[in-house]
Amino acid sequence: MAANPQHILLPVKVGFMTASIVAALAFNLLPWQDVRGVPDLLALVLTFWCVHQPRRMGIGIAWLLGLVMDTANGALFGQHALAYAALAYAAQGLHRRILSFPPWPQALHVLILLLASQLVMLAVRMLAGGTFPGMTFFVGSVISAALWPLVTFVLLAPQRRPLEVDETRPI
Amino acid sequence: MEHTPPQFFHRGPAPIARLTFFALLSVFLMVLDARFRYAEPLRQVLAIVAYPLQQIATAPFTAVARSREFFSTQSALREQNAALRTQKLRDAEDLLKLEALRAENDSLRRLLAAKEQVPGEAIFAEIVYAGRDPFSRKVIIDRGAQHGVQTGQPVVDASGVLGQVTRVQPLLAEVTLIIDKDHAIPVQVVRNGLRGVAYGSGDGSTLELRHMASNAEVEAGDLLVTSGLDGQYPRGLPVAKIAKIERDSAYAFAKILGQPVAGTTQNQQVLVLAAEASAPTWSADPDRTKKGARTKRSARKGD
Numbered sequence: 001m002a003a004n005p006q007h008i009l010l011p012v013k014v015g016f017m018t019a020s021i022v023a024a025l026a027f028n029l030l031p032w033q034d035v036r037g038v039p040d041l042l043a044l045v046l047t048f049w050c051v052h053q054p055r056r057m058g059i060g061i062a063w064l065l066g067l068v069m070d071t072a073n074g075a076l077f078g079q080h081a082l083a084y085a086a087l088a089y090a091a092q093g094l095h096r097r098i099l100s101f102p103p104w105p106q107a108l109h110v111l112i113l114l115l116a117s118q119l120v121m122l123a124v125r126m127l128a129g130g131t132f133p134g135m136t137f138f139v140g141s142v143i144s145a146a147l148w149p150l151v152t153f154v155l156l157a158p159q160r161r162p163l164e165v166d167e168t169r170p171i
Numbered sequence: 172m173e174h175t176p177p178q179f180f181h182r183g184p185a186p187i188a189r190l191t192f193f194a195l196l197s198v199f200l201m202v203l204d205a206r207f208r209y210a211e212p213l214r215q216v217l218a219i220v221a222y223p224l225q226q227i228a229t230a231p232f233t234a235v236a237r238s239r240e241f242f243s244t245q246s247a248l249r250e251q252n253a254a255l256r257t258q259k260l261r262d263a264e265d266l267l268k269l270e271a272l273r274a275e276n277d278s279l280r281r282l283l284a285a286k287e288q289v290p291g292e293a294i295f296a297e298i299v300y301a302g303r304d305p306f307s308r309k310v311i312i313d314r315g316a317q318h319g320v321q322t323g324q325p326v327v328d329a330s331g332v333l334g335q336v337t338r339v340q341p342l343l344a345e346v347t348l349i350i351d352k353d354h355a356i357p358v359q360v361v362r363n364g365l366r367g368v369a370y371g372s373g374d375g376s377t378l379e380l381r382h383m384a385s386n387a388e389v390e391a392g393d394l395l396v397t398s399g400l401d402g403q404y405p406r407g408l409p410v411a412k413i414a415k416i417e418r419d420s421a422y423a424f425a426k427i428l429g430q431p432v433a434g435t436t437q438n439q440q441v442l443v444l445a446a447e448a449s450a451p452t453w454s455a456d457p458d459r460t461k462k463g464a465r466t467k468r469s470a471r472k473g474d
Contacts, residue, residue, distance in 0.1 A: 029224055031229050031232055031300030059193055060189065070214075070217075071217040071221055072218075074302045076205060077201060077203070077204035078199075078200035078201035078204065081197045082193075085197065086190065089189070125306045130307070131373045
């Protein structure tokens with residue numbers, strides 16, 4: 001973390017990664033009754049792990065989770081999968097750049113990534129003969145990106161160890 | 172001598188190669204799904220994976236609805252009970268008439284050698300949640316293939332037609348609402364028997380009665396019921412009330428918008444009716460799909 005250079009993070013637990021992804025998926029499956037602009041938390045958590053753990057989290061897992069989302073939503077089969085795979089690719093490719101910024105500029109990067117993945121979905125559905133659902137479609141991404149600092153804080157919490165200020169240490 | 176990187180640096184195929192692979196796979200699946208509907212088995216497997224999560228996610232909301240029922244006061248229950256009793260008495264009269272009419276209708280139909288309408292088993296279901304896909308209008312109900320739900324079955328609630336089952340998972344089923352842009356339903360104006368086809372208008376809450384001449388005999392407030400011409404929906408079910416009519420002499424057709432009479436709130440009870448015997452059903456048989464893909468697609472949409 002560039003913002004807190006004195007923090008050395010503990011290695012991530014795969015169990016925690018899985019749990020966070022399952023929780024995000026469950027959030028997405030909540031009965032959103034005609035509510036537009038609900039943030040796609042799964043996409044956000046996927047981006048987070050692709051940025052922070054690019055060797056553990058990748059395009060393949062993102063693609064599979066996308067298929068689960070398509071099934072649960074009754075969307076075109078492969079629509080979320082394609083968008084999430086592209087999102088994971090971009091997040092992995094940009095992870096060094098993104099991590100060199102403080103949280104809010106990071107959120108701007110994430111906003112662009114999420115909007116791009118929504119554009120992929122929109123393009124696919126328009127090609128398949130859908131109607132444009134209106135600009136509220138993109139509101140979810142903006143809210144997601146605004147949640148990025150919070151998500152970073154929560155998902156990195158288990159990896160932080162308490163700062164031990166040792167006054168007698170020479171360095 | 173050739174240098175190979177040590178195992179430590181080995182990270183599999185390049186990211187761009189992976190992305191290309193998965194993107195092509197997605198496109199392949201989308202084409203299969205949109206054009207041929209071959210992706211169903213894979214979808215069914217994933218549906219089983221997602222099912223427990225869906226149950227967990229919707230459980231608190233269902234529990235709240237249930238507990239609200241539990242804590243309803245006795246006076247409210249008694250009031251409701253009295254209202255239902257009067258309603259029942261009122262309905263009983265109609266029911267008695269209905270029995271007689273049905274018998275008469277049967278004998279008349281037999282005289283005409285017309286096909287007998289077989290009243291099939293209706294399946295009772297509840298709406299689990301509305302689909303989150305912003306491009307289509309669907310709801311998910313808690314009955315699936317295990318309970319005998321089939322694609323093409325009409326779904327109604329207490330006030331009217333809700334839509335049609337378009338995809339069946341083992342334990343859940345997807346119902347495309349009549350307000351979906353890709354859904355068409357043949358209707359009839361109750362007042363004068365004028366027939367037409369109502370499509371989802373695309374704005375997500377209304378129906379549009381298309382291809383009606385600008386001088387067509389339709390008024391705001393008219394009730395539309397199913398005409399039963401498609402062999403999919405039984406005739407006479409309420410569909411929508413005409414909300415707005417724009418007659419412009421510059422266009423050959425009037426713009427007629429209707430408000431659906433059925434609602435789509437969560438935990439609402441719905442009834443999955445048996446499909447009419449004459450309805451062509453979709454089958455996974457690949458030979459038939461090639462020959463009759465067009466007819467089956469239109470049958471699925473209900474037009």
